[in-house]
Every structure is written in C-alpha cells, then in structure tokens.
Amino acid sequence: MKNAPRFLSLALSSAAGMMLMAPAVAMATQTAAAPLPLDQLWLFAKVFGQIKQEYVEPVDDSKLMTAAIKGMVSSLDPHSSYRDKADFQQWQEQITGRFAGIGLNIAPQDDGLIEVVSPLDDSPAAHAGIRPGDLITRVGDKPVQGMTEDQAITLMRGAAGTKVTLTLFRKTDNRTFPVTVTRAIINVQSVTTAIPVPGYAYVRIISFQERTTPDLAAKLEEIARAQPALKGLILDLRNNGGGLVQSAVGVAGAFLPRDSVVVSTNGQVDYAKSIYRDSYADYRLPTLRNDPLKNESALFKTVPMIVLTNAYTASASEIVAGALQDHHRALILGKTTFGKGSVQTSRPLTEDASLSLTTAYYYTPGGRSIQNIGILPDLPVDQFADGDPDDTRATREADYPNRLSNIQDPNEKKELEAREEARLVQLHLIEQEDDKKTSEQRQKDRDRAQIQFGSHDDFMLQQALNKLEGKPVQESKATLEPRLTQNDVPRAPSEPAGN
Numbered sequence: 001m002k003n004a005p006r007f008l009s010l011a012l013s014s015a016a017g018m019m020l021m022a023p024a025v026a027m028a029t030q031t032a033a034a035p036l037p038l039d040q041l042w043l044f045a046k047v048f049g050q051i052k053q054e055y056v057e058p059v060d061d062s063k064l065m066t067a068a069i070k071g072m073v074s075s076l077d078p079h080s081s082y083r084d085k086a087d088f089q090q091w092q093e094q095i096t097g098r099f100a101g102i103g104l105n106i107a108p109q110d111d112g113l114i115e116v117v118s119p120l121d122d123s124p125a126a127h128a129g130i131r132p133g134d135l136i137t138r139v140g141d142k143p144v145q146g147m148t149e150d151q152a153i154t155l156m157r158g159a160a161g162t163k164v165t166l167t168l169f170r171k172t173d174n175r176t177f178p179v180t181v182t183r184a185i186i187n188v189q190s191v192t193t194a195i196p197v198p199g200y201a202y203v204r205i206i207s208f209q210e211r212t213t214p215d216l217a218a219k220l221e222e223i224a225r226a227q228p229a230l231k232g233l234i235l236d237l238r239n240n241g242g243g244l245v246q247s248a249v250g251v252a253g254a255f256l257p258r259d260s261v262v263v264s265t266n267g268q269v270d271y272a273k274s275i276y277r278d279s280y281a282d283y284r285l286p287t288l289r290n291d292p293l294k295n296e297s298a299l300f301k302t303v304p305m306i307v308l309t310n311a312y313t314a315s316a317s318e319i320v321a322g323a324l325q326d327h328h329r330a331l332i333l334g335k336t337t338f339g340k341g342s343v344q345t346s347r348p349l350t351e352d353a354s355l356s357l358t359t360a361y362y363y364t365p366g367g368r369s370i371q372n373i374g375i376l377p378d379l380p381v382d383q384f385a386d387g388d389p390d391d392t393r394a395t396r397e398a399d400y401p402n403r404l405s406n407i408q409d410p411n412e413k414k415e416l417e418a419r420e421e422a423r424l425v426q427l428h429l430i431e432q433e434d435d436k437k438t439s440e441q442r443q444k445d446r447d448r449a450q451i452q453f454g455s456h457d458d459f460m461l462q463q464a465l466n467k468l469e470g471k472p473v474q475e476s477k478a479t480l481e482p483r484l485t486q487n488d489v490p491r492a493p494s495e496p497a498g499n
C-alpha cells in the first residue's frame with residue numbers, strides 16, 4: 001500500500017461509478033497463464049469463419065470480435081466489462097463528473113432491460129420525473145433488449161440542447177409511458193451540505209469521484225466554522241452507486257481515527273490482496289497535490305453520527321457505511337444496501353480499449369463480506385411515513401442471475417431464498433392494498449413527488465434528526481432482514497479477518 005497507488009473501481013455499474021487505470025506493473029504480478037484451450041479456439045475460429053461466409057449480410061471483422069470479447073467478459077459477473085474507444089471516453093467523463101447527457105445512474109437487468117438506479121440531483125432526468133426503479137425499455141426508436149449497458153448510455157448521451165425520448169415501465173404503477181428529456185451539460189457536484197436545524201449538519205455524497213475527498217474536506221471546514229458546537233452529523237449515501245475506492249477510503253477516513261482500517265480486498269493475484277487504511281498513501285489520487293484531510297477539525301472524529309442508506313446505496317458507498325458501522329463510529333439508519341461486495345480493476349489493452357475485470361472481494365474492517373447481503377441498518381426506517389413499497393420492488397445484487405457468490409457465507413442460498421419468500425409476501429400485501437384503492441388514490445400515488453433528499457419533507461432525514469436529538473424514531477413497518485443491533489456488528493480488529 002505504500003508504493004505507487006493503484007486505482008480500483010467500486011461501482012454499481014459503468015454508469016453509476018467511475019474507474020481509473022491500473023498500472024502496467026500490476027499485470028506483471030499475475031501468475032503464469034494456463035495453456036490456451038486450442039480445441040475451443042478452433043471452434044471459435046470455425047464459427048467466426050462460418051458467419052463471415054454465410055451470414056445474410058457482410059459483417060465487419062472488428063464488430064464481430066468486439067461483440068465476442070464483450071460477451072465473454074460480461075458473462076463472468078454483472079460488473080466486469082470490456083470497453084472500446086467510445087466506452088472509454090464515457091468512463092473518463094464519469095471520473096471528472098462533467099459530461100453531456102440526461103444524468104442517469106443505471107444498472108442492467110436479467111430480462112435485458114435497464115433499470116434506473118437514480119437520476120442525478122438537479123439533472124434533466126430528475127426534472128423530467130424519472131424515478132429510481134423505472135425500467136428503460138426503449139431509447140428513441142431503439143429497444144434496449146439485447147443492448148449492452150454502454151450501448152444504452154451512448155444513445156442517451158448527446159450534445160447539450162438536443163432531445164431524447166425514453167420509454168419507461170414504472171413498476172409501482174404497472175404502466176409504460178414515454179418521457180422526452182433535453183440533454184444538458186451535467187456537472188456532478190459529488191458533495192453537498194446543509195444545516196437542517198441549528199447544531200446539526202447534513203452531508204450528502206452522490207458518488208465517489210476524483211474531487212470527492214478534497215471537496216468533503218472543504219465542506220467540513222465550512223461546517224466547523226459555522227457550527228463550532230456541532231451536536232450531530234448525518235451522512236447521506238442514499239442512491240450513491242459507488243465510484244473510486246480511494247475516494248471512499250478518504251471519506252470514511254474523515255470520520256475515523258488516523259490509520260484505521262477502512263476496507264481490505266482479497267483475490268487471486270498479489271495486488272488484489274490489500275488493506276486500505278485512513279492514511280494519505282491509501283486515499284491519494286494523482287489529482288491531489290497534498291493531503292486534504294491533514295488539517296481536518298478533530299470535531300468530526302467524535303461528533304455523534306448517522307449514515308442514511310437505501311437499496312441503491314452500492315459498492316464504494318457500502319464500504320463507507322460498513323467501515324463506520326464496524327468501528328462503531330456511526331449508526332446506519334434506513335434500508336439494507338445493494339450488496340455489491342466485489343472490486344473491479346481497469347487497465348488499458350490498446351489505445352482504444354480497456355478491460356474492467358472483477359479481481360477481488362472486499363471486506364469490512366471486521367472481516368465481513370457483504371456480497372449479496374448488503375449492509376443491514378441498525379435502525380430500519382422507511383422512505384415515507386406510510387411505508388416503503390419501492391424498497392420491496394428494488395433490484396439488488398442478489399437478484400442478478402450471474403452474480404458472484406458470497407464465499408464467506410455457507411448458508412447463503414437458504415438465506416437468499418428466505419429473503420425472496422419474504423419479499424414475495426410483502427409484494428402480495430402491497431398488491432392487495434393497491435387493489436383496494438380508488439382510481440383517484442392510484443392517481444395520487446402516481447403524482448406523489450419524488451423525495452428531495454435533504455429537504456424538510458425528507459422523512460428518513462427527519463427520523464435521523466430525531467435519533468440524534470433523543471426523540472422517538474418511527475421505524476420501518478416491514479423489513480426483509482432481521483433487525484441488526486450494534487452488538488451484532490463485529491468490532492474492527494487491527495488487521496481484517498478473512499484475508
């Protein structure tokens with residue numbers, strides 16, 4: 001961890017997070033490759049040749065090879081991918097947080113559709129009323145069935161001022177409808193803050209980008225000056241699909257004692273076996289000239305703290321939540337997170353192509369793998385005062401057919417089956433309630449405003465403030481997992497277990 005920094009991605013999807021290149025030295029550390037399967041390569045060449053000779057229309061060699069490579073890589077798990085030149089450019093734009101498009105985080109579904117993870121705050125997609133959980137069935141006149149995630153992103157991107165029409169299926173309303181969105185330059189401000197009531201601070205992190213740690217440091221300095229007698233802090237990671245592991249380590253480190261273990265990784269090759277601590281060497285990025293947390297106020301190491309999570313809190317944001325939970329530094333309030341417990345390493349293959357490959361599982365400081373499980377809240381709380389049907393309908397890592405297994409949990413299959421049974425029961429109850437509603441009530445549900453995170457109408461935020469102020473908290477009416485208590489959370493050892 002003290003040599004030149006490596007750059008890994010912890011993101012829900014290519015659209016939800018960013019990646020940086022792993023240096024070429026990492027490739028040299030790999031073990032010798034096994035002999036190539038010549039019989040399978042011969043079969044591949046035979047199929048390739050037959051397509052070239054007999055397909056109804058001429059097919060470009062490069063197009064065939066790219067499709068074959070993308071199919072091979074994407075079959076491994078939901079998060080490995082091969083990126084050509086256009087995909088690579090999109091990836092670079094995600095790193096900086098500036099691009100032309102509509103501002104959607106998305107993830108693929110096993111039925112070939114694309115699910116909206118979240119619209120970015122104040123984006124064209126958010127203003128158009130697109131919601132988390134909406135399924136994209138068409139982009140313009142093209143059905144997304146059979147498209148790769150990156151192909152769908154390419155169609156949604158475009159010059160600022162131009163329009164694109166998405167056809168959406170909204171699970172909560174059981175209806176399909178078109179939405180036309182005007183593209184714009186998206187400047188993703190990854191860190192926003194507010195003082196919801198005097199003495200309490202609210203910090204929202206949308207994604208983990210290159211600038212996230214220094215931007216957080218600057219915002220915390222402003223809070224310390226404005227609220228020197230700060231009594232509590234709320235960190236909002238809802239709808240945060242992930243990003244750079246170094247930025248996640250920096251964010252967690254802002255609230256932990258110096259040199260605390262934040263996360264560890266374990267994979268086949270040597271560079272995938274690492275321990276990341278709250279130290280500048282472990283959260284440094286090339287864009288940082290000095291340690292942004294060097295002069296951080298000691299206030300943020302001890303102030304009472306709550307982290308808000310939901311089903312779309314994924315990957316790098318789960319690392320932050322898990323680290324703060326294992327160190328007993330913060331209470332997790334909200335919903336069980338997405339459950340992506342793997343790390344992707346991205347490296348160049350040619351000038352126009354790169355490979356993002358799942359290279360490791362990651363573990364919380366207490367040695368927990370959250371793959372398919374997620375981070376369970378200490379206090380389960382709904383998004384709305386009258387319940388949270390959207391959580392029951394949400395797609396998580398465990399719902400992907402080609403997901404990685406949780407190698408740490410021998411009872412994973414039974415546990416996931418029990419959770420799915422509970423989810424189906426809840427869906428049935430929701431449907432029964434919906435059947436009793438009048439057409440006016442259904443229309444009212446459709447017109448219900450989206451949650452404005454950080455606003456006075458943000459029910460989950462209000463419950464977090466109640467907890468910090470010692471007031472009663474309205475806990476969730478239904479949850480798919482057993483309640484987690486702080487006694488159930490392992491205390492972080494000096495060195496992570498399971499690696």
